[in-house]
Amino acid sequence: MALCSIFCPRIPVRFRPKPISPFLSKPLFPLSYRVYSSLPPTSSTKDELGSVSIGFLGMGIMGSPMAQNLLKAGCDVTVWNRTKSKCDPLVGLGAKYKSSPEEVTATCDLTFAMLADPESAIDVACGKNGAVSGISSGKGYVDVSTVDAASSILISKQIKDTGALFLEAPVSGSKKPAEDGQLIFLTAGDKLLYEKAAPFLDIMGKSRFYLGDVGNGAAMKLVVNMIMGSMMASFAEGILLSQKVGLDPNVLVEVVSQGAINAPMYSLKGPSMIKSVYPTAFPLKHQQKDMRLALGLAESVSQSTPIAAAANELYKVAKSYGLSDEDFSAVMEALKAARSQQS
Ligand code: NAP
Numbered sequence: 001m002a003l004c005s006i007f008c009p010r011i012p013v014r015f016r017p018k019p020i021s022p023f024l025s026k027p028l029f030p031l032s033y034r035v036y037s038s039l040p041p042t043s044s045t046k047d048e049l050g051s052v053s054i055g056f057l058g059m060g061i062m063g064s065p066m067a068q069n070l071l072k073a074g075c076d077v078t079v080w081n082r083t084k085s086k087c088d089p090l091v092g093l094g095a096k097y098k099s100s101p102e103e104v105t106a107t108c109d110l111t112f113a114m115l116a117d118p119e120s121a122i123d124v125a126c127g128k129n130g131a132v133s134g135i136s137s138g139k140g141y142v143d144v145s146t147v148d149a150a151s152s153i154l155i156s157k158q159i160k161d162t163g164a165l166f167l168e169a170p171v172s173g174s175k176k177p178a179e180d181g182q183l184i185f186l187t188a189g190d191k192l193l194y195e196k197a198a199p200f201l202d203i204m205g206k207s208r209f210y211l212g213d214v215g216n217g218a219a220m221k222l223v224v225n226m227i228m229g230s231m232m233a234s235f236a237e238g239i240l241l242s243q244k245v246g247l248d249p250n251v252l253v254e255v256v257s258q259g260a261i262n263a264p265m266y267s268l269k270g271p272s273m274i275k276s277v278y279p280t281a282f283p284l285k286h287q288q289k290d291m292r293l294a295l296g297l298a299e300s301v302s303q304s305t306p307i308a309a310a311a312n313e314l315y316k317v318a319k320s321y322g323l324s325d326e327d328f329s330a331v332m333e334a335l336k337a338a339r340s341q342q343s
Helices: 003-007 046-050 063-072 084-092 101-107 118-126 149-161 175-180 191-204 216-244 249-258 264-274 284-300 306-320 328-342
Strands: 034-036 053-057 076-080 110-113 140-143 165-168 183-189 205-210
Touching (some): 046 191, 053 101, 063 076, 063 084, 063 110, 063 175, 063 191, 076 084, 076 101, 101 110, 110 118, 110 191, 118 140, 118 149, 140 149, 140 191, 149 216, 165 191, 183 191, 183 216, 191 205, 216 249, 216 264, 216 306, 249 264, 284 306, 284 328, 306 328
Parallel strands (some): 053 076, 053 110, 110 140
Antiparallel strands (some): 034 205, 165 183
8 A cells, every 4th residue: 555545545635745756756966955944833633643653663761752742742652662661651641552663563654763773773673573574565664763874774775675665864852852842853765754754743843854865864963963972072171171270160151151152052961060960861872872973974985073083082981981871961071080090
């Protein structure tokens, strides 16, 4: 059954895309992209949204609130997670549960996956009892995990070999934006699926970008997180330097917040960093994974990224101190350790 035949009769007319030939799903230019940013929220009724069955694989820091927002909007949601107990709160809110990714994709029209890294994203999609085993023509798979382009292309190929459609859609934004439905989706892949998934992306996010071929969304996400990882390492250095020269780091955070280098991240994380407390919103292990993947991306095109490379070393040191599951702002502990070794 064609995907359109599953979705179109049940998605309200205003969400139906103009018919797009599968042959036009490739962009006209290799890196062309279209931006759909800060769209007004969709206004589907609960009945309309509930008529498409949604699967959600991965109930971690991000996946759980994203699935919750779909449920709260009236969607029919089926969840799966490797550690089953993390599905319990969602089931309590009305989600269905299936015991494998295969069963989820076999029973759902549209499945989202939010997994830790390339290895888990590939395993959940392509491994034993994985999503590929259950999916078929007429369905869609949207991988919102942060992975590298090669992994995304591999998953895309296996999904598409079944006749189903694939969209990569990594997110910019952390735990709070996920809870608030304020994520930014960086999508690429099947344009038709992008259009079909849009009402659901708009429940979970505040904006979405369509970037063309699979791999472009992954690359965009890695560039963004490479910048973020370097910013955080530099911010941590600044806090420690301000303390060492007798300044009040709280005043530093305030000064930064009023100037051109302000970023919400600094005001959000600065006060707890000063107290050496790192409540986890974005696990440090995932930030280091993203630095590693971004450096691989840079290597693939011989782009020099010395600042990101130096920052990556700090995240690696922080991991070696057992800080993998702390927030990525705990990278400051690696600098503290370096400082105490010097003195
Ligand atoms: P998380 O809390 O660590 O959750 C990771 C998820 O992956 C869990 O559901 C975990 O299952 C599952 N998983 C890990 N290894 C697996 C395996 N081998 N097989 C099957 N499932 C496996 O991570 P998160 O913060 O939600 O992040 C998820 C993704 O979003 C990552 O790619 C991350 O880089 C990206 N991201 C995170 C943030 C953020 O601020 N947190 C922001 C943007 C993007 P278990 O529960 O069984 O461990």
